[in-house]
Amino acid sequence: MQSYSLTHLQELESEAIYVLREVASQFENPALLFSGGKDSIIVAHMARKAFWPGKIPFPLVHVDTGHNFPETIEFRDNYIKEIGANLIVGSVQQSIDEGKVVEEKGFNASRNALQTVTLLDTIEGHKFDCAMGGARRDEEKARAKERFFSHRDDFGQWDPKNQRPELWNIFNGQKNIGEHFRVFPISNWTEMDVWQYILHEKINIPSIYLAHERDVFVRDSVIMSTTSFIEQRDTEPTIRKKVRFRTIGDATCTGAVESDADSIEKIIEEVAAARTTERGTRSDDKRSEAAMEDRKKAGYF
């Protein structure tokens, strides 16, 4: 008999598309969180595939900290136009202006934690019953514990000690009024899988993932981009380096790495040789040992 088998990347893609279709079927008003980072880009790409030749049947939601790399926003707007999707922006600045959250002060101030409030407000405001995201289990030890369909109570909280069982690929999205789900279609992908997929599918990504000359400074041995959102200390002079970003988050807490990788092929070589995780450059994870778990319990992505 002929042998029928998929490569692991095809199998992962098929799994993600299956999850996306389950979400569209099981929920009344789902949304896809779209940050303009590589993970949310590949989820959006697979959402196009899942419903082709139809359009993506849910809006894309960007929780905007206001502290973006300009390249990300430019990419986001072009991408949305190209695929004809519906974009909803939840603004942290607005949450601050409305007095719902208080901006952190000082040298290490970041709006990262404030995002959670804006995210939950956006979910509630638009009555989304499911928010999908590009989080991967290999990113962080608390994320390694997450289900594909992750139940949230009416405060948006995650209870990691009492998650619903998730058997085979049968997803239970049933819930009471006021509760919602977070769903992670690329749970089983690694950073390497994502890059291989981007290469294989020829997917466009924001230019800051590729090596480029940039004004940066060094803080706690992390290379940070100079931006008007961060106050630099006198001991943190601006220098010019060839860098790229391994993840794109809020500009105030996402570090760059020195790199010559100016093509996807070269990034893949670099990822294969890397000795630190991609979130190793994220200062938001370094605040304490259980920083991610605590933020996730409160409703962070």
Added chain:
Amino acid sequence: MDTNSYLDMELLRFSTAGSVDDGKSTLIGRLLYDSKSIFQDQYEAIEESSKRKGDETVNLALLTDGLRAEREQGITIDVAYRYFATPKRKFIIADTPGHIQYTRNMVTGSSTSNLSIILVDARHGVVEQTCRHTFISSLLGIPHVVFCVNKMDLVDYSEEKFEKIKADLEAFSSKLDVQDIHFVPMSALNGDNVVNKSDNMDWYQGSTLMYLLENIHIGSDYNHIDCRFPIQYVVRPKSEKYPDYRGYAGRIAGGVFKPGDEVAVLPSGFTSKIKTIDVMGGSLEEAFAPMSVTMTLEDDIDVSRGDMIVRENNQPNVQQDIDIMICWLNDKKMVSRGKYAIKHTSNDVRCIVKEVKYKININNLHRIEDDKEVTMNDIARISIRTTKPLLYDKYTRNRGTGSLILIDESTNETVGAGMII
């Protein structure tokens, strides 16, 4: 690693099992460490927390025990997923908890795996949880089992101890339906026979665990004989370019489909031919499990989510009275004559539990016929009647069309994992 070899890799999903403290998480940590799959910042982080706790050596279990409560109590509560690749294969690991209270999480982690690593503490030998997890693995249809007799360092690497435990395990599993069984004596703590061959056990001529993981023949875990396409979603763009397009989207649960195939749509039974099998930007000559595709049919018939496209001459069972083996996963016991919601492929139905036929005694696999109360962690054979017919195959024939879950309609919790007999 060059791009092409990475793209061609096979995927093996495996899970750990065994009693609490038998060393599952330590083993996964050791496997990742010795295969150089741990990143420097991850290692530094666990080195640091081990030191803070006053451990003498770096506690490798902390690589998977990522929750605060797990680190505080030194046990695993929920499944942790880890990923690594060698030049031969790409692996998805589910490290599951051994504690009986968290059996539902063990079932969660094992339900998608093709290989189960079951650990046994060399000092204690086969205990109830070893039996429970071995039985659950066989029930879940996991084709390969590797029994790891761990903590050999604490029994002077005794061949006798190993052989005794091996004999006990062989006796127990001979009553089960497991195709492929292996035994490895090891010390997860020190790394003996995990990735590197042990110098302390010259008497052992077999392979290391890593060698088995890389070389066990996994073939295809999918059924490529019985064509089953459960419809998940109907694609109707109604756009200028595709005004009349009507595609049936889903993930193939069995078999191979080609354009031109004569098919039947269940439950209506209408027949038609496959017109196209579409993916974005093109059409396929053939598609097989587990591909996600969109099919169009030659005839305009009413098809919706929950229906199934099959070959006319090879159809699944269509029944309302069904017998299943059930793993009960909730603290609330099963209500006899109780009503539950069911999810099966892309179908939502309700059911009533008609009868508990028997429960299984985990230790000797005997049937218990005088106590029919199904409580948390029990495994039982039950008969149910559904509100509408299910389109199913036996679980042993097809894991996709033979599995279902029971949901408590008042809490919405998943309370049972069912395998259709």
